[in-house]
Amino acid sequence: MQELINRAKELLADGTVARVLGWKAGDLPYNPEPAYFETEESLKDFVYNGFCGANLSKYMIEASKLEGKTMVCLKPCDTYSFNQLIKEHRVDRDKAYIVGVGCKGKLDIEKIKKQGIKGIQSIQGAEITDDAETLTIQTIYGEKTCAYKDGMLERCHVCKGKEHQIYDEIIGESKDTKDADRFDEVRRIEAMRPEEKFAFFQSELSKCIRCNACRNVCPACSCRKCVFDSNKFDSSQKANVDSFEEKMFHIIRAFHVAGRCTDCGECSRVCPQGIPLHLFNRKFIKDIDELYGEYQAGEDTDSKGPLTNFTFDDAEPSIVTERG
Amino acid sequence: MSIEAKEEFRPKIVAFCCNWCSYAGADLAGSSRLSYPADVKIIRVPCSCRVNPMFILRAFEKGADGVIMCGCHPGDCHYSTGNYYARRRMTLLFSMLDYIGVENGRTRVEWVSAAEGVKFSTTMNEFVEKIYSLGKNVRLEDIRCRN
């Protein structure tokens, strides 16, 4: 982390960048927030640890409009989003100085708390320099430990790899965290009977409170005005009704990002109700991979997306019924 | 289900037809007097690529029991490539609907040329029969629209 701070200071000092986009220490051990630093002095609050899960690529949309360059800290998975945003002309590559930061898996405080750990006062073992094996947690109710893996976000268990797709330089080491196949959950649902599938999603989506956190955090959902907010479409609704509306919202959102979603996992991370929203996006990704050839959004900045492309012998929609 | 119940159920079926092939195919079915059930109502669009997945979801939300989209055969699109895009969009949409537990068969895509009046009529007959066998769409409709 010190290395990052030092580099940030250098870049600020020599005028390469006008500001640094990173994370600021929070008032609890686990709530650092995305923040801009414009002075050397302000960098004293800079932090980069296991709780810095936010994908800062999305902030670069706004930062691209500012004067001067922004040094932005991107984790390997964030760089896919950044590439995708370049492809869609939403960020300006020339306005970014990308520091690829190492990643040893990001932590999910909800998961840690689910293990009965509450009244947290401090957490050791989440620093980027730590070996990411065990977390030692001091609480009002005594000291607790938790395996780092058990506190990790779902997305880190199915990590796409710790290679940065775009960067100006890389700082910090990474650690491989992948220990599951990202389509396993999708396969499990695909194998269900229709009633079971329906019941599963009905139960999950009934929790939705239409807070739009999934949408607003999503780097692919960067529309200036969402169709669900705009009165120009009859889809502008805010109610959370159990029947169809939430499903409509989530299907349309997933379709909206289909072929553009890099599977960064932010939607699931931020959902206050813990809805596994990535299951929608991954279904599309899996279908695209199987039907139109492997495609990873954000791997490059110029390839044609699967929904703006075709081949003469693409599968017919009836394949959905045929494969049963 | 009893026969009575089946008689009561009249499905609402929306058919999107592209102006150049399928709508003309439907016209041909008409002028050839090839009947299909009145439950099917056709909406004319310039090309199958004009059909937004949102339209299909909207139809279900408002109580449609089946939605079918017809376009020119791949390779014959009036706009040369429209139906190729439509094909991908619909495949993914249908797959997603299947995934969230909507009964298979409530949606369908069929390529019908302007000369295929018979195919249009056969397709619609088949599709309507399928929807009858599936019954009312309850999984996607918004109950507020019921009356």
Place this chain on the structure above:
Amino acid sequence: MQRIGVFVCHCGSNIAATVDVKRVAEMALMEPGVVHAEDYQYMCSEAGQALIAKAIEEKQLTGLVICSCSPRMHEATFRKAAERAGLNPYMVEIANIREHCSWIHKDMEEATKKAVILMRAAVAKVNLNTPLQPGESLVTKRALVIGGGIAGIQTALDIADAGYEVDIVEKEPSIGGRMSQLDKTFPTLDCSACILTPKMVEAAAHEKINIYTYSEVEKVSGFVGDFTVDIRKKARSVDMDKCTGCGVCQEKCPSKKAPSEFNRGLNNRSAIYTPFAQAIPNVPVIDREHCIKFKTGKCGVCSKVCQAGAIDYDQKDEIVTEKYGAIVVATGFDIIKLDNYDEYAYSQSKDVITSLELERIMNAAGPTSGHLERLSDGKAPKEIVFIQCVGSRCSDDRGKSYCSKICCMYTAKHAMLIRDKYPDVNVTVFYIDVRTPGKNFDEFYRRAVEQYGVNYIKGQVGKVIPQPDGKLLVQGSDLLDNKQILKEADMVVLAAAIEPNPDVRKIATMLTASIDTNNFLTEAHAKLRPVESPTAGIFLSGVCQGPKDIPETVAQAGAAAVKAIGLLAKDKLMTNPCTAKPDETLCNGCSTCANVCPYGAITYEDKEIFDHGIRETRRVAQVNSALCQGCGACTVACPSGAMDLQGFSNRQIIAEVDAICR
């Protein structure tokens, strides 16, 4: 709120027999926005249209719904009627209650119910219709023809004869194209040059035709009726106005080692050259790669011998910018590279040649002055083998998947000509199929077999093995005898596949005209619009669209000319107003729409946008309504919903969906 009039047509009994038209009209009055409803015997009749006009006037209608036959039948009729009565024609919608209702349903109750729903959907749509104005754009009355082969020449002549200016751009120093390289033509066996040269001369002399030879298209912008094209005139090093075409420079030029393109590299030419004797223009060019003056700075012989003082070593490439209303692509073809066909020993033996090379050998102006001889030793061949389908009908990546179409016929022609001139030469043709659809074609092929004794063997050749004695051992199979054949030949002629000129890819990109996987330009409709590109204002002539022989090429050239003339004859173009239109405040500038547009109608522009109190410069989509054909692909691809299609807007279609489902 609209004031809508609903008109229900009986269509005699066509509709009225199964649909209760009175009831449809009654129900219409219950719909929001409907202020008038009536039914009539024949809505499309003069009297019916008069009813509509009267209602528009009396009830101040702002929109019409006609419940009648298919819009494909009478939409235009009712739109015109509305326009005559002062209503915007795009405020008319048709509810198809004949083809889609009365004709397919028997039960009156059921059919009436459906007709009511169809009417409702149409009313729901009209409620959201907005008056649309067709755009207008001026037409530049000048055409550009890219390519100066027989296709380009014919198109240019036809357009020019209709009274329009035409420019031909040809990249070679002379027009004439492939046809000028041919010796005789099938199935008449008349001399190619004899029928082509007069056309070349006519084109050159035509007051409406301007020929840019040794030139290439550099840049194209604009759209149908109003293209702007940059043409690069390559430096010729010879002043076209001064040169008299005496030919002395070519004679005296000391550098004579440049392979002749015209003779397919079978012999050499001088560094200053005209490709062939009948070249038009008859002005040489200096091939700077082979010119001693350009290579070493010394020489200058041509300049010294030129009495007209036409030699200009300092000439530079020049860019000419012209405006055109229509562009015809006639870029023609070349034969494929045979590098990957080692088994036919093309690159190993001089006596394995392509058919196009044989054309040159047979030609009196060719490298052998028309004598049939082996290029290796100049001896007269006694045994000649022709191999068909070399690289055609091939599904691997060495060749082309299509049939090149012309090879069967020109091979029959060659075989016949050889047998005619040299009766002692044996000619064997290995074929897979002999394809002769065309007037007098099969008769021609049969003459080769029956009259001239050409030996046709069904079966492909596997290998050609050059022998130490200079002979060529041809290993083939005779599928009818089920035998393998080993044949010693003196000469092997390969019917190599033809492919579109490789430059076409670049040109297609400039024109935003689509090309298929084989680099042939795509036609707007395979059957109904075969000489038009899907991009408006671009027309296709000759082999650039698909393999063709000369008469077909000429026919298509004429057809393309007619289409171009049809366009140039208009002063203004009315554009279909049902085009895509972006809402700039919603546009993300992501380019997704441009990626799916088949017409290249969408561009991006940095524009100042005022959106809810924020003023900023944004990258936003712009639709060129002259290019947009209104398919709507962009509207669905657009992630933000900024792109909508006028006349078929999101809200209109959703309103129809709602009306049907309620």
Place this chain on the structure above:
Amino acid sequence: MSTEKKQAELIKEISGVNPLKCMKCGKCSASCPSFNEMDIKPHQFVSYVANENIEELVNSKSLWKCLSCFACVERCPRDVKPGKLIDAARQLVVRQKGQNYLTPDEIPELLDPELPQQLLVSAFRRYRR
């Protein structure tokens, strides 16, 4: 499904060849060095498989006359590759005759330590299908 049909399907599966792609040009037969030794010629092989005439095929001399030089595979313009079909037909016979598959565990016992590794690898390559 009849036996022959099954066998034909199997040959197609093993070889990965679709005989319907054949345009009957005969280039395979023209290229074949063993042509004169064969009773069923290479180009006929394709139609035999397409017509599911497998019995005759597997009993033919040709099956064992093919040198697997793959000249036909190299030169076939339609991606039909009769050589592969012949190879697959042989596999069919070999498999039927002895059912002589080995499981991975059985292999080490059979190995001679002196055996060159290259031989093994090429054998696996050759017979893995």
Place this chain on the structure above:
Amino acid sequence: MYKIAKENLSALFQSIAENQELYLPVEVSGQVNYKAWTPDAKVSLETLKTVKSPKDAFFPQSENLYTVQRDGKKLSIQPEALKEQKFVVFGMKACDIQGVKVLDNVFLSDPVDSFYAARREHGTIVAMACHEPEESCFCKVFGIDCAEPAADVATWMVDGELYWKALTDKGEALTKAVESLLTEADGTDAEKLETEKTAIRAIVEKLPYSDLSLEGWNGDALTEKFNSPVWEELYKPCLACGTCTFVCPTCQCYDIKDYDTGHGVKRYRCWDSCMYSDFTMMAHGNNRTSQLQRFRQRFMHKLVYYPANNNGMYSCVGCGRCVEKCPASLNIVKVIKAFEKQGGDK
């Protein structure tokens, strides 16, 4: 005071649910929220904080106001019926109860919101003390004692026993209805209860946010706070989602919208969020065009405008839900602290 053994609670719920609706924390797909009780519901009284606050019971996230039915060109209007069924909300924490008071000030003052009033009238609140408060809690800052929740009935869960004390007439009535299931508590129980309360309060003292100071947050500070440059930095990580608003027990803004049913319109209201770009959008446009303004609105409302209009009562109750749920880890505590810091810097 009464008590009931933990294992008998389902019988208690059953008994309550026989005569009225019962809402309590129920786990669905891994998350606990207030839901109507059913015999197979997975009740989770141990959960300290439900994801959403229980304010839905009185002010549902979306509710119909009236229905316009269309018949041809005739329209008829059918107002939505007011709540007539009695109901119980079981297990509300002290902070959430304070949240209801905040809502009361808004909806029960003139003009009275009849939908809300009807629900308040028919609802009985059974409060529950917080057994083990957590680090995100800061109710103490607002003078709330989570060991002594005050509602119609107060309850404490101590060692497998639920202690039950009716505090109002409604509470007495409910107690009476379920009396057969309750047993009278004795002196030892009272002692046990006091020990529990002391233990809770001791924990509260240890919580990191308990010493938060609200000094300077009042109506007098309006201009100073409103114009402070601190906002310019604070809002930046905000994603403009509505999470904080929708989990908050006191947020009361709503939007009114129409739903087209095809046969007419259902006019409904649903929670709105000041974080949304169309918040308070009016015909002429929007009076808050930037996220800074919207972000500021939320906190100024909670800490300045509301107390200025309600005798110093804050419209934050320190439940800490926003602390836990904000996707960008922003929250009201960080805002308060940021101003504190700035004060120190001066």
